[in-house]
Amino acid sequence: MSSVPLSAQLINLFASVILLMAFAMLAQRRVLPLINLFAIQGAVLAASTGVVAVTTHQAHLYWSAGLTLALKALLLPWILHRLVRRLNVKWDVESLINIPTTMIVGIVLVVVAFNVALPISQLSSTISRGTLGIALASVMLAFLMMITRSKAIPQVVGFLAMENGLFLAATSATYGMPMVVELGIALDVLVGAIILGVFFFQIREQFDSLDIRHLERLKDS
Amino acid sequence: MTQLLAIDALLIAACAWLAVGLAGLAAPRNLRFISKTLFPVGALVGLGVGLLALFSLGQRPETAVLAIGLPDLPFHLRLDKLTAVFVMLLGFVSVGISIYAAGYFRKGEGTAPGLLCLEYHVFLASMLMVLLADDAYAFMVAWECMALSSFFLVTTDNRHAEIRRAGYLYLLIAHLGAIAILLSFGVMTSGSGDYSFAGMRAQELSPFWASVAYLLALVGFGAKAGLLPVHVWLPEAHPAAPSPVSAMMSGVMLKTAIYGLLRVSFDLLGTPLWWWGVVALAVGLATALFGVLYSTVQSDMKRLLAYSSIENIGLIVVGIGLTLIFHAYKMEGLAALALTAVFYHCLSHAGFKSLLFLATGSVLHATKERSLGKLGGLIHRMPWVAWLALVGVIASTGLPPLSGFVSEWLLLQGFLFSPGLPHPWLNMVVPIAAAVIALVAALAGFAMVKFYGIIFLGQMREENLKEAHDAGPWEKAGLVWLALIGFLLGLFPSSVIGVIDGATKQMLGAGLGERVREQGWWMLAPISAERASYEPLIFLVTIVLSVYLGKQIVRRLYHGRVRRSPAWDCGYVFQSSRAQDTAEGFSQPIRRIFEPAFRMDRHFPTGRDEKPYYTVKVEDHFWHWLYVPVARAAEFVSKLITRLQGGRISVYLMYSFLTLIILLLVARP
Numbered sequence: 085m086s087s088v089p090l091s092a093q094l095i096n097l098f099a100s101v102i103l104l105m106a107f108a109m110l111a112q113r114r115v116l117p118l119i120n121l122f123a124i125q126g127a128v129l130a131a132s133t134g135v136v137a138v139t140t141h142q143a144h145l146y147w148s149a150g151l152t153l154a155l156k157a158l159l160l161p162w163i164l165h166r167l168v169r170r171l172n173v174k175w176d177v178e179s180l181i182n183i184p185t186t187m188i189v190g191i192v193l194v195v196v197a198f199n200v201a202l203p204i205s206q207l208s209s210t211i212s213r214g215t216l217g218i219a220l221a222s223v224m225l226a227f228l229m230m231i232t233r234s235k236a237i238p239q240v241v242g243f244l245a246m247e248n249g250l251f252l253a254a255t256s257a258t259y260g261m262p263m264v265v266e267l268g269i270a271l272d273v274l275v276g277a278i279i280l281g282v283f284f285f286q287i288r289e290q291f292d293s294l295d296i297r298h299l300e301r302l303k304d305s
Numbered sequence: 306m307t308q309l310l311a312i313d314a315l316l317i318a319a320c321a322w323l324a325v326g327l328a329g330l331a332a333p334r335n336l337r338f339i340s341k342t343l344f345p346v347g348a349l350v351g352l353g354v355g356l357l358a359l360f361s362l363g364q365r366p367e368t369a370v371l372a373i374g375l376p377d378l379p380f381h382l383r384l385d386k387l388t389a390v391f392v393m394l395l396g397f398v399s400v401g402i403s404i405y406a407a408g409y410f411r412k413g414e415g416t417a418p419g420l421l422c423l424e425y426h427v428f429l430a431s432m433l434m435v436l437l438a439d440d441a442y443a444f445m446v447a448w449e450c451m452a453l454s455s456f457f458l459v460t461t462d463n464r465h466a467e468i469r470r471a472g473y474l475y476l477l478i479a480h481l482g483a484i485a486i487l488l489s490f491g492v493m494t495s496g497s498g499d500y501s502f503a504g505m506r507a508q509e510l511s512p513f514w515a516s517v518a519y520l521l522a523l524v525g526f527g528a529k530a531g532l533l534p535v536h537v538w539l540p541e542a543h544p545a546a547p548s549p550v551s552a553m554m555s556g557v558m559l560k561t562a563i564y565g566l567l568r569v570s571f572d573l574l575g576t577p578l579w580w581w582g583v584v585a586l587a588v589g590l591a592t593a594l595f596g597v598l599y600s601t602v603q604s605d606m607k608r609l610l611a612y613s614s615i616e617n618i619g620l621i622v623v624g625i626g627l628t629l630i631f632h633a634y635k636m637e638g639l640a641a642l643a644l645t646a647v648f649y650h651c652l653s654h655a656g657f658k659s660l661l662f663l664a665t666g667s668v669l670h671a672t673k674e675r676s677l678g679k680l681g682g683l684i685h686r687m688p689w690v691a692w693l694a695l696v697g698v699i700a701s702t703g704l705p706p707l708s709g710f711v712s713e714w715l716l717l718q719g720f721l722f723s724p725g726l727p728h729p730w731l732n733m734v735v736p737i738a739a740a741v742i743a744l745v746a747a748l749a750g751f752a753m754v755k756f757y758g759i760i761f762l763g764q765m766r767e768e769n770l771k772e773a774h775d776a777g778p779w780e781k782a783g784l785v786w787l788a789l790i791g792f793l794l795g796l797f798p799s800s801v802i803g804v805i806d807g808a809t810k811q812m813l814g815a816g817l818g819e820r821v822r823e824q825g826w827w828m829l830a831p832i833s834a835e836r837a838s839y840e841p842l843i844f845l846v847t848i849v850l851s852v853y854l855g856k857q858i859v860r861r862l863y864h865g866r867v868r869r870s871p872a873w874d875c876g877y878v879f880q881s882s883r884a885q886d887t888a889e890g891f892s893q894p895i896r897r898i899f900e901p902a903f904r905m906d907r908h909f910p911t912g913r914d915e916k917p918y919y920t921v922k923v924e925d926h927f928w929h930w931l932y933v934p935v936a937r938a939a940e941f942v943s944k945l946i947t948r949l950q951g952g953r954i955s956v957y958l959m960y961s962f963l964t965l966i967i968l969l970l971v972a973r974p
Contacts, residue, residue, distance in 0.1 A: 180955060193966075200969045227965070231958045239954070 091139040095256075098132035099215035102252060103194070106225040109245060110190055111183050115173060115237055119164045122241050126156030129248050132215075133255050144263045145255070151270050152251065160244060160277055164237065167281050171288060173237060181232050190225050197221035204257065215256040223249035234295055236287060240280050247273050311361040312369045312384040315392065315437065318357070319430040321350045326426030333419025340407050340779075343422050347429070348403035354433065355396025358389045362807050368439065380446075381501050383439035386808040387572065390648055391436050391564045397790060398556050398655045399429055405663045405783025406549040408776070409670070416461045421547075428454040428553065435561050440501040441490035444565075445483065452479040452529075455558060458550040459542045471541035478538045482528025486565070489521035493573055505573045515574050519581050522569040523588070529562035530618045533592045534927045540599070543611035544675065548666025551607060555614045556659035560651050563621055567647075570629060571812045579728065582629030585622050590741050593619025597748040598902050601755065601895045602923050604677045604888040606665045609756055610658065613701065616749060617654045621647055623742065624716050627723070628813075630731065637815035639722050642831050645817050646715035648805045649794070653700060653708030656790035660697035661756075663787065664690050667780055668760060671773040677756075677888035682765040686773040689781050691761040696788040698757045700795065702750040706844040708794035711829070713746055714839060718831055748895070755891050764882035796841045798829040889921055896923070904929060 105125035112118045130153035137145030181189075201217035223246050230242035247269070325347045329339050361367070366385035373380060384392075406425070410418055431454060434447035456479070460472035492514055493505040510518065524535070531539040543551045570577060570585075596615030603609040624647035631640035665675075667690045674680060684691035700707035703714075720739035726732040765771060776784070794801055799821045806818030817831050824830055830838035874880045896903060904924040910917030949960070 196966065196970070224962075224966075227958070227962050231955045231962060234955070 091135055094135045095132055095215060098128050098135065099218040099252065099256070101128045102132070102222055102248070103218045103225075106222040106245065106249070107187070107190060109241065110186055110225055110229050110232075113183070115168055115235075116165070118238060118241055119161050119168070122164075122245055123157050123161035125245060125248055126152060126161070129252060130157060132252070136255055144266075147263060148251075148255075148266050151266070155270055155274060156244070156248065159274070163277055163281065164241065167284060168237065171237075171284060173235070180234055186228065186232050190228060193224045193228060194221040197224055216253060219249050219253035219256055221249075222252065225249075236280075236284055236295075240277065243280075244273060244277065310367050310369070311357050311364060312367040312382060312437070314357050315354060315384065315433065316369070316371075316382070318350050318354045319433045322347060322426040322430040322433070325350070326423035326430075329419040329422030329426070331419070333417045336410070336418045339418045339422050340410055344403050344407035347426055348400045348407070351396050351399035351403055351429070353396070355393050355400065358393035358396055359804065362386055362389045362393070362804055371443075375442075378442055380443035381439040381503075382434075382437045382443065383502070384437060386811045387564070387567060388436050390805050390808045391560060391651070392433065394560055394652055394655050395429070395432055395436065395557050398659055398787070399553070401783045401786035401790070402549050402552050402556070402659055402663065403783075404786060405552075405666070405780050408779025408783070409547070409549055409663075409666055411670075416457075416463075421458070421461060424454050424457045425550070425553075428458060428558075432557060432561055436564060439503070441487070441494075441505075442500050445487060445490075448483060448486070451558065451561070452476070452483065455550070455554055459546040459554075461547050461550070462545070468545040471538070471545040475538040475542040478528050478535055482525045482535065485521045485525030485528065487525075489518045489525060489569065492518040492521065493569075502568075502573060506575070510574070512578060516578065516581070519570055519574060519577070520584070522566060523585065526562040526566040526569075527588070527622075530559050530566070530622070531592070531596075531615045532588055532618065532622060533595055534931050536592065536596075536615050537925065537928060537932060539615055540608050540611040540925075543614070543662075544605055544607035548607075548662050548669065551611075552659035552662035552666075555611070555662055556655040559614060559618055560655055563618070563625075563647075563651055566622075566625060567812070570625070571632070577629045577633050579630055579633040579731070582626045582631075582633060583731070584626070585629060586626030586735070586738055589619045589622030589624075589626055590738055591619070592616070593623060593745045594741060595619070595902075597745050597752060598895070598899050599923070599925070600752040601748055602889075602892045602903065605675050606668070606677055606680075606756060606760060607662070607675060609677075609752060610661050610665065613749065613752060614654075614658055616745060617650065617658065620713070620716065620742065620745065621650050621654070623738065624650060624719070627716070627719050627735075630723075630726065630735070631719075632813060634727055636725070637813050639719060639725075640813050641809045641815045641817055642715065642722070643719040644809050644813060645802055645805065645831070646712055646719055648808065649708075649715055649798075649801070650712035652801070652805075653712050653791070653794050656708060656787055656794060657697040657700035660784060660787040660791065661694060661701065663780070663784055664694035664697065667776040667784075668773075671775075672770055674767075677759045679767050680760045680765075680770065681763045681767075681882065681885065682761070683770065683773060684761040685765075686770070687761075687775045689775050690784065693781075693784040693788050694761065695757065696791050698753045700791045702753045703746050704750075705839075706795050706841040706848065708791045711795060711798045711839070711841070713742070715831060717742060718837060721837075722832070751892075751895065755888065759886075759888050759891065763885050766882050766885065796845060798839070798841065799824065802829070802831075896921075902926075 102125055105121050105128065109118055109121045109125070112121060130149050133145055133149035133152060136142070137149055197220040198217035201220045205216040226242045226245035226249055229245065230239050233239055233242065251269075325343050329343050332338055361384055366383060368384075369382045371380035371382060410421060416424075428451060431447050431450035435444060435451055438444035438447055456472055456476045459475055460468055462468055463472070490500065490505070493508060493510065494500055495508045495510055495514065497504060497508065499505075523532075528535040543555060546554065570581065593616045596612050596617075596619055600609050600612030600616060603612060624643050628640050628643040628647060631637070631643060667687065668680065668683060669675060671687060671690075672680060672683070696707065700709040703709040703712075717739055720736060720742070723735040723739075724732045726735065775781075802821050803818050806816040806821075810816040810818070821829065821831070824838075828838055828840045830836070871880070877884075896905070904926050906920075906922040906924065908918070908920045910919055
């Protein structure tokens with residue numbers, strides 16, 4: 085193991101923490117801890133990006149690390165916290181499939197993701213190429229969370245966590261996207277979260293609950 | 306270029322039509338300006354188009370490239386003799402219809418007159434562009450313009466649900482046909498990416514792919530022309546449309562489909578295979594027989610004419626089939642005979658069917674009635690329309706000395722030579738087709754006697770028919786023009802054949818021109834004078850003389866007074882004009898004899914009925930055999946697909962998720 089430099093070890097560590105957080109979110113039943121987990125994931129992502137920036141001296145990566153920290157670790161969790169308090173939906177999150185089954189499906193997904201990512205990460209020459217599998221796995225786990233939750237806020241958290249995974253994939257495969265793209269995505273996520281927040285109020289006003297199963301009535305019949 | 310080519314002049318004419326249409330938009334409610342100024346101007350342009358085409362039949366092919374279209378994909382245009390024949394048809398027939406339309410459209414009949422004027426002239430211009438197009442792109446653009454403008458014309462009176470339904474059916478089948486045509490063009494490029502007709506001519510297709518292209522073209526153009534089994538739109542759309550539009554669609558638009566079929570099978574595909582001709586022959590015969598049988602049993606006058614159009618298209622396609630067979634066996638002289646018959650029938654059908662549709666328009670305006678059962682005796686109130694319609698009826702039944710006889714006679718002459726085919730089965734089977742054509746001609750006569758007799762002869766079946774008035778001057782002028790076309794085509798066949806001979810020569814390398822010209826203009830003997838010849842003027846003189854002399858003799862021998870008295874009343878106490886033979890009753894024998902061909906829904910009165918009534922509804926077998934199952938299958942499949950939309954967001958997310966996983970697993974680098 086001595087041949088692996090410290091920075092690479094740090095990146096791998098952060099990446100595994102991100103994956104751990106993804107699993108933790110999948111298993112978390114309550115809304116506020118879920119948001120906290122999301123904030124931790126964002127912070128770790130920012131740290132990992134920072135390490136990559138220090139190692140490779142890519143100036144724009146400092147910017148993206150700072151942006152990630154500000155947006156995903158601080159601003160968005162704060163918005164979500166406020167939303168939960170305002171909407172008063174702190175109770176347990178019921179999931180459509182029970183948690184142990186979800187975890188097993190999650191493990192299968194991680195195996196799939198690693199296998200799929202293997203040939204791509206061999207093509208890549210970046211220092212953080214080993215984490216591509218982890219990035220893909222966290223995208224899929226976040227997706228799985230969106231599928232299995234029936235309340236609106238956990239779905240939004242899943243959506244934001246998916247963006248985290250994508251960001252990690254981008255940094256690990258190619259040292260991040262161009263700055264313009266990154267700014268655009270960051271803005272999209274922010275605007276998306278705000279619009280969804282407005283939707284929450286509307287949904288609750290209509291149905292007196294944030295259970296998205298009520299939306300089933302909206303289909304064409 | 307200082308010299309103005311004919312093709313440039315035709316393009317200017319197309320632009321003039323568009324300009325006339327747009328001028329209509331400027332004052333959409335000003336009926337007087339639109340009908341008395343714009344439509345006559347459109348007719349003048351049509352006259353110009355016809356004369357230009359007549360002129361260019363003797364010229365060399367001209368090409369032009371229009372700078373409009375997509376970048377690097379300009380419109381190629383070409384005016385050769387095949388195009389010229391059909392442009393001539395379009396031009397001359399549209400003159401009559403436009404003049405008639407100047408007097409036809411009234412206020413309060415659906416679409417505003419200005420919009421109607423635009424649609425009508427766009428329809429004309431797009432038909433001209435279809436004929437001129439020299440690449441698949443320009444062709445399809447013009448073809449779709451034609452379909453759309455005619456769709457809006459059909460649904461002019463869109464307040465009625467049945468008219469909207471007819472329009473929808475028309476649009477649906479038109480698009481089905483357009484897809485088949487597009488695919489056919491695609492096959493003909495054989496992957497070269499060159500969609501110009503010149504490029505397609507240069508391709509050497511294998512027999513298999515050439516056959517695929519031919520069959521697709523037959524389906525695609527057949528859908529527009531009304532061939533079996535994609536004919537169902539025709540009897541719905543023609544009665545729905547205003548009469549000048551029905552006349553234009555039946556007289557001219559169906560011929561653009563025939564043009565397309567000729568263009569593909571003779572020009573673009575090179576040498577045909579013999580069985581293509583057999584397919585066209587069989588489909589054409591089936592269509593002709595079907596059309597004529599159904600036209601005999603209709604009781605709506607425009608629907609009767611629509612089925613008669615199906616029959617005539619069937620005859621034309623039979624002619625194309627015969628030409629293909631002769632052409633495949635290199636018997637070019639006979640192929641030229643059959644092709645001349647095809648051209649001739651296109652021209653004569655365009656003339657007489659427009660005339661008849663316009664006549665029904667006048668009857669409709671005078672009586673507000675389309676059902677034959679409520680008409681009758683109109684010759685007393687509408688002598689002009691009645692006598693002019695008689696010209697159309699005689700031409701349509703194929704009686705000398707009018708146009709229909711010449712074309713059907715030429716076609717049968719072609720069949721008489723089919724035993725000479727060097728193929729053991731064909732030379733025995735094809736003559737049977739001639740017998741079917743004879744049957745079709747006889748039944749067409751029956752249908753036309755019914756049409757004319759019930760509308761114009763006998764006594765008036767309803768009281769309000771007494772208030773019927775004859776057509777106005779514009780309508781009369783349009784009808785007279787079309788009747789003159791019928792006389793011209795009937796009386797001077799040799800001269801007409803001399804004119805269209807160029808197109809036959811261009812397509813087959815042989816023609817009837819020289820032989821016909823040697824014999825002089827008064828007589829027509831396509832093969833040789835010993836075998837068969839026809840002198841229309843002698844027929845005309847004989848008919849006129851015998852009618853005149855007969856009338857004189859009767860007047861001399863009898864007392865010369867016209868006396869009207871009640872007919873023999875069979876001992877019934879009450880007798881009214883309703884006791885005349887009805888439309889249903891007239892065709893009852895045919896309905897009996899050909900019973901399996903119809904799907905009938907009848908209700909007979911019983912002795913105990915309070916209000917006894919009798920109805921018979923004749924429906925199309927194809928609708929129930931082909932269209933209803935297809936519609937049900939489509940509905941079933943769409944219901945299955947609707948199940949995907951369960952309304953649960955998690956399930957929708959699952960779809961994307963599974964797709965993502967599968968793509969990741971399948972698309973390995």
